[in-house]
Amino acid sequence: KTLAVADEQSISGLSSILDGLKFNSDGLVVAIAQNVDTGAVLMQAFANRAAVAETLQTRLATFYSRSRKERWCKGETSGHFIKVTGVYVDCDGDSLIYLGEPIGPACHTGAETCWFSQVGLTDNSSDGAASLEAVQTTQHAQPTLLALESTIRQRREQMSQNAGGKPSWTARLLQNPELLCSKVREEAGELCQTLEQDEGKERAASEMADLLYHSMVLLNLQGVKMEEVLKAIRSRFGTSGVEEKASRSKK
Amino acid sequence: KTLAVADEQSISGLSSILDGLKFNSDGLVVAIAQNVDTGAVLMQAFANRAAVAETLQTRLATFYSRSRKERWCKGETSGHFIKVTGVYVDCDGDSLIYLGEPIGPACHTGAETCWFSQVGLTDNSSDGAASLEAVQTTQHAQPTLLALESTIRQRREQMSQNAGGKPSWTARLLQNPELLCSKVREEAGELCQTLEQDEGKERAASEMADLLYHSMVLLNLQGVKMEEVLKAIRSRFGTSGVEEKASRSKK
Ligand SMILES: [Zn+2]
Ligand SMILES: [Zn+2]
Ligand SMILES: [Zn+2]
Numbered sequence: 001k002t003l004a005v006a007d008e009q010s011i012s013g014l015s016s017i018l019d020g021l022k023f024n025s026d027g028l029v030v031a032i033a034q035n036v037d038t039g040a041v042l043m044q045a046f047a048n049r050a051a052v053a054e055t056l057q058t059r060l061a062t063f064y065s066r067s068r069k070e071r072w073c074k075g076e077t078s079g080h081f082i083k084v085t086g087v088y089v090d091c092d093g094d095s096l097i098y099l100g101e102p103i104g105p106a107c108h109t110g111a112e113t114c115w116f117s118q119v120g121l122t123d124n125s126s127d128g129a130a131s132l133e134a135v136q137t138t139q140h141a142q143p144t145l146l147a148l149e150s151t152i153r154q155r156r157e158q159m160s161q162n163a164g165g166k167p168s169w170t171a172r173l174l175q176n177p178e179l180l181c182s183k184v185r186e187e188a189g190e191l192c193q194t195l196e197q198d199e200g201k202e203r204a205a206s207e208m209a210d211l212l213y214h215s216m217v218l219l220n221l222q223g224v225k226m227e228e229v230l231k232a233i234r235s236r237f238g239t240s241g242v243e244e245k246a247s248r249s250k251k
Numbered sequence: 252k253t254l255a256v257a258d259e260q261s262i263s264g265l266s267s268i269l270d271g272l273k274f275n276s277d278g279l280v281v282a283i284a285q286n287v288d289t290g291a292v293l294m295q296a297f298a299n300r301a302a303v304a305e306t307l308q309t310r311l312a313t314f315y316s317r318s319r320k321e322r323w324c325k326g327e328t329s330g331h332f333i334k335v336t337g338v339y340v341d342c343d344g345d346s347l348i349y350l351g352e353p354i355g356p357a358c359h360t361g362a363e364t365c366w367f368s369q370v371g372l373t374d375n376s377s378d379g380a381a382s383l384e385a386v387q388t389t390q391h392a393q394p395t396l397l398a399l400e401s402t403i404r405q406r407r408e409q410m411s412q413n414a415g416g417k418p419s420w421t422a423r424l425l426q427n428p429e430l431l432c433s434k435v436r437e438e439a440g441e442l443c444q445t446l447e448q449d450e451g452k453e454r455a456a457s458e459m460a461d462l463l464y465h466s467m468v469l470l471n472l473q474g475v476k477m478e479e480v481l482k483a484i485r486s487r488f489g490t491s492g493v494e495e496k497a498s499r500s501k502k
């Protein structure tokens with residue numbers, strides 16, 4: 001899939017914008033690809049001037065491979081492209097975010113993102129003496145909403161394994177769609193009540209948390225991912241700054 | 252605020268884990284700080300072995316400044332720390348995510364994150380001839396949920412400026428709490444119906460999008476940020492991989 005890439009000079013203003021970036025001694029800036037809908041950070045590599053110019057034109061995340069000393073468009077070989085919806089520059093111009101939609105896993109290992117290994121210190125004190133230990137576990141770096149979705153998924157998997165044990169609240173809801181729906185309606189009502197009865201911010205946040213959790217269990221029951229919900233929101237409400245500026249200047 | 256930092260050797264397993272990282276010729280790995288709740292990428296810098304070891308111990312995002320040739324703990328001067336809830340390593344060990352809670356703005360400019368400048372190409376065709384132009388706009392890199400929150404906030408601001416013009420749907424809801432609450436209850440019911448009447452995944456995602464939008468308008472009316480809701484979710488449901496492994500090994 002080769003898209004025509006115009007020379008930098010042929011696009012008005014492009015050289016000026018690229019001149020504003022702070023390329024390092026290797027001619028590179030950091031390029032971080034992030035899932036526009038879920039916020040998950042997908043991968044991080046580097047981009048040279050040409051790779052940035054190409055990304056802006058093709059809207060496919062393109063980088064520069066330091067090892068192979070050549071440009072590479074993520075997905076050219078694997079088909080796992082990242083469709084870039086927006087390119088953002090940080091305060092000092094040396095780090096970019098490629099915000100976009102991943103087509104398939106972002107990591108060459110097949111993982112959704114490259115960060116699936118957590119390192120940390122645990123308190124291993126057994127005989128009263130504090131004792132720290134460094135451990136590494138398989139754990140994806142996930143913002144809270146995705147982490148909650150994973151937790152719900154895990155509770156569902158544990159359901160089949162837990163014969164005889166006390167079922168989790170999530171399991172009870174998944175096995176009783178009537179109860180689940182009544183809870184979703186109830187929590188929506190409780191959220192409204194925090195406004196109707198002036199219950200304050202903390203109560204509103206708490207009931208919204210309840211509503212989010214219960215509705216996400218309902219989504220899991222129907223095999224719907226939060227990513228799809230967020231994509232639907234974006235298609236309805238999203239306007240990028242660049243697009244909006246363009247539409248304003250046309251009037 | 253100086254926290255005691257133990258020598259690498261005194262923590263069991265730490266050297267081994269640090270040995271697993273791929274430091275570049277300058278002894279550095281990329282370190283990306285990300286908001287654990289909202290997923291917003293906060294800032295990106297570099298960390299050397301000591302900075303990583305310190306971050307794991309203090310749980311405050313610590314980096315290595317290449318310009319000043321010294322360690323720096325984000326917030327030491329400004330008070331704007333990033334409380335690290337988890338450290339993640341990418342597939343080839345040369346890029347870390349510091350997932351955490353920012354205390355105040357992450358960018359030294361006062362912006363919440365460092366990426367508040369979007370670059371892109373707009374179609375500037377006026378007389379029939381296609382003509383691309385590169386533009387830069389002030390626009391924060393925001394995942395969809397945060398972008399929706401911003402949009403709702405903007406519609407609210409436009410409300411006071413729009414005297415006489417047709418109010419946006421968001422404005423109508425904000426000015427009519429009864430209508431807003433009835434919509435929240437209605438959308439919750441419609442979401443439940445997609446399950447009760449087996450309407451399929453796309454309808455479920457669509458109604459969840461409706462519910463999210465309307466409940467977020469309600470949150471805006473009460474001055475509640477999604478970040479606070481997500482923080483409440485994390486405090487109720489969150490267990491980090493490292494903590495869970497530790498609790499399992501204690502049994
Ligand atoms: Zn920078
Ligand atoms: Zn990877
Ligand atoms: Zn209740």
Ligand SMILES: [Zn+2]
Pocket residue numbers: 187190206207210
């Ligand atoms: Zn409740």
Ligand SMILES: [Zn+2]
Pocket residue numbers: 108109342343
């Ligand atoms: Zn890799």
Ligand SMILES: [Zn+2]
Pocket residue numbers: 044341342343344345346
């Ligand atoms: Zn890497």
Ligand SMILES: [Zn+2]
Pocket residue numbers: 090091092294357358359360364365
């Ligand atoms: Zn900054």
Ligand SMILES: [Zn+2]
Pocket residue numbers: 437438441
């Ligand atoms: Zn409706």
Ligand SMILES: [Zn+2]
Pocket residue numbers: 438441457458461462
């Ligand atoms: Zn609806």
